[in-house]
Amino acid sequence: MKIFASVLLGLVALISLTATTDAQAYWHGYRGGWRGPGWRGPGWGGCYRCGPGWVGGAVIASSAVATEEVVAGSTSPQVVVEQAAPAVYAQQSGPVVLAPGPVPPSSYSIPPIGSTFPNLFPGCVLEPRNGINFYQCQGFRMRPLYNGNNFYYRVVPG
Amino acid sequence: MYLRNHFALGLIAYLFFSLASAQTTAGNQPEGPQKPPLPMGLQAIEPVALDILKAMSVRMSNAKTIQFDALIQSEYPSIDAIPIIYSTAAKIALQRPNKFDVAVWGDGPSSEVLFNGKQLFAYSPEKNLVAVADAPGNIDASAKFAYDKWGLFFPGDDLVLSNPYEHLTKGLTDAFLVGTTALVGGVETNVIVMATKELQGQVWIGVKDHLPYMASWIYLGDPSHPRTTLTYKNWKLDSTISSGQFEASRFSKAIVADFVQSDAPLK
Numbered sequence: 001m002k003i004f005a006s007v008l009l010g011l012v013a014l015i016s017l018t019a020t021t022d023a024q025a026y027w028h029g030y031r032g033g034w035r036g037p038g039w040r041g042p043g044w045g046g047c048y049r050c051g052p053g054w055v056g057g058a059v060i061a062s063s064a065v066a067t068e069e070v071v072a073g074s075t076s077p078q079v080v081v082e083q084a085a086p087a088v089y090a091q092q093s094g095p096v097v098l099a100p101g102p103v104p105p106s107s108y109s110i111p112p113i114g115s116t117f118p119n120l121f122p123g124c125v126l127e128p129r130n131g132i133n134f135y136q137c138q139g140f141r142m143r144p145l146y147n148g149n150n151f152y153y154r155v156v157p158g
Numbered sequence: 159m160y161l162r163n164h165f166a167l168g169l170i171a172y173l174f175f176s177l178a179s180a181q182t183t184a185g186n187q188p189e190g191p192q193k194p195p196l197p198m199g200l201q202a203i204e205p206v207a208l209d210i211l212k213a214m215s216v217r218m219s220n221a222k223t224i225q226f227d228a229l230i231q232s233e234y235p236s237i238d239a240i241p242i243i244y245s246t247a248a249k250i251a252l253q254r255p256n257k258f259d260v261a262v263w264g265d266g267p268s269s270e271v272l273f274n275g276k277q278l279f280a281y282s283p284e285k286n287l288v289a290v291a292d293a294p295g296n297i298d299a300s301a302k303f304a305y306d307k308w309g310l311f312f313p314g315d316d317l318v319l320s321n322p323y324e325h326l327t328k329g330l331t332d333a334f335l336v337g338t339t340a341l342v343g344g345v346e347t348n349v350i351v352m353a354t355k356e357l358q359g360q361v362w363i364g365v366k367d368h369l370p371y372m373a374s375w376i377y378l379g380d381p382s383h384p385r386t387t388l389t390y391k392n393w394k395l396d397s398t399i400s401s402g403q404f405e406a407s408r409f410s411k412a413i414v415a416d417f418v419q420s421d422a423p424l425k
Contacts, residue, residue: 119285126413133413144415146289148309150267151282151415 110139116154117142134158207333207350210363215323217368221395225251228313229391230264233384241384248313254320255296257404260312271312273300274404280310280417281409288412296320308417313388317370329354336360343371343391359385369393 111117124135124142135142135153142153196202218224228248233241246264256275262268272279278293278300293300298319304310319325327333332353339362340346347362359375374387 133415144285144287144413145418146280146287146308146310146415147418149269149280149311151280151285151287151289 111155113140113155113157116145116152118150118152120153201334202332203330204334207335207352208327210335210348210350210368211326211333211352211361212323213368214363214370215321215326217395218317218322219320221254223251223253223394223396223399224318225249225392225394225397225399226314226390227392229389230313230386231388232386233382235382235384239382241382246313250312250314250318251399251403252297252318253399253404256300258297258301258318259403260314262312271304271310272404272406272409273297274406277406278304278310279406279409281412286412287415288409289415289417290406290409291417307419310417314390317390326352329356331355332358338365343389345371347371367393369395 120135120142121137124137127134127136127141133144134156135144141156141158143156145152145154228250230246230248231243232246233243236242244265246262246266248260248262250258250260252258257273259270259272261270267285268283270279270281270283272281273293275295276292278291280289281287294303301311301315301319316322316325330352332351334351336349336351338346338348342349342362343364345367346365348365350361350363352359352361356379357375357377359373361370361374362372363370370390372387372389374385376383376385
C-alpha cells in the first residue's frame with residue numbers, strides 16, 4: 001500500500017512538474033509585436049547549429065497545381081521532434097526540427113501516427129477522400145494542416 | 159522496514175518533484191529585472207508618453223485603409239545559446255472594417271493571410287496549400303478569432319485594431335518619453351519606452367505624422383529574453399487599394415488544407 005502511495009505521490013508531483021500554466025500560455029498574447037514575438041520563426045535549410053528555432057529546408061521539389069500531385073523531392077524529410085504545433089509562441093511555432101544533416105532519400109521507416117513533418121516525404125501522392133485532402137505515402141497517409149502560422153503534415157490512421 | 163524505505167523514497171521523490179515543479183512554475187512567470195524605486199516626483203507612467211501613444215492610435219484607427227511594409231528581426235538562441243537574428247519581411251494592407259491581406263517572406267516559408275470580410279485564408283506558395291475558414295465579420299474579431307483558435311497572427315496586427323491604444327496600454331506598468339531622434343524612419347520620432355510584466359521595449363513614433371516607424375520588444379516570459387525589432391515603412395493611409403487585393407480567387411488552384419487546433423484529435 002505504501003509502495004502504491006509513494007508511486008502515486010511521485011506521479012502527482014511529476015504531473016505538476018510537466019503541466020504548463022495559463023500564465024505561460026497567455027503572456028505571448030495574440031499580437032505580433034507588442035503582445036507576441038514578431039513573426040513566426042526561421043526556416044531555411046543548412047544550419048545544423050541553429051537550434052530548435054530552425055526549420056530545415058524544403059523537401060517538396062514541386063509546387064505544381066494538380067489534382068494528383070506527386071512530390072519529387074530529392075531528400076528525405078527531417079527527423080520529427082514536434083508533437084503538436086504550439087498555439088501561442090509563433091516565433092517557435094510549427095514543427096521544430098534539429099536537422100541532423102543530409103540523409104539518403106531512398107529509404108525511410110513508416111513514422112508513427114500523430115507525428116508531424118514540415119514537409120512531405122518523397123513520393124507522396126495527393127489522394128482526397130470524402131472531401132478531405134490526404135497524401136498517400138509509402139505505407140501511410142499524411143494530412144496537410146495549419147496551426148501556429150505554419151502548414152505541416154500529420155501522419156494519420158488509414 | 160522494506161515498506162518504510164519505499165515510503166521514504168516516495169516522500170523524497172515527492173519533495174524533489176515538488177521543488178522542481180515550484181522552480182519550473184516560477185520560471186514560467188515573466189521576470190523582469192528588479193527595478194529600483196523612482197526618485198520623488200517621477201511617474202512610472204508619464205502622461206506625455208500616453209498622449210503620444212494615443213495620437214498614434216487615433217491616426218491609425220481613423221484611417222479607412224492602411225498599407226505599410228514591415229521588417230521583423232527576431233532573436234532565437236542557437237543550440238549553444240548564441241542568439242541568432244532571423245529576418246522576415248511583410249507587406250500589410252487593410253481596409254476597415256473587414257478586410258486585410260498580409261504577405262510574409264524571408265527567413266522561413268513564405269505565406270499570405272487574407273481576410274475578405276467573410277472568410278479567412280492562409281496560403282503557402284511553396285507548398286501550394288491554402289486553409290480556409292469562416293471568420294467573424296470585422297478585423298478585430300477575426301484577428302482575435304484566428305489567434306485564439308489556430309495560433310495565427312501577423313506583424314503589425316497590434317497597430318491595425320480599431321483601438322490600438324487600448325491594446326497597447328493593457329497591463330502597462332511603465333511608459334516614458336526618452337526624447338526625439340531623427341535617425342529612425344527618415345523623420346523625427348518620439349522615442350517611448352514601455353513595459354509590462356511580460357515585456358519591455360521601445361517604440362519610435364513620428365513627431366508630426368504620429369505613425370510608428372520602429373518598435374523593439376524584449377519578451378520576459380522566455381528564459382532567453384529574446385528581442386524582436388520591427389521596422390515599419392512605406393506608410394499609406396487612406397489611399398485606394400485595389401479590390402483584387404482582397405479577392406481569394408488567386409488561391410483557387412491551391413490544395414485545400416484544414417485549420418486545426420493544436421490539440422485536435424487525429425483523423
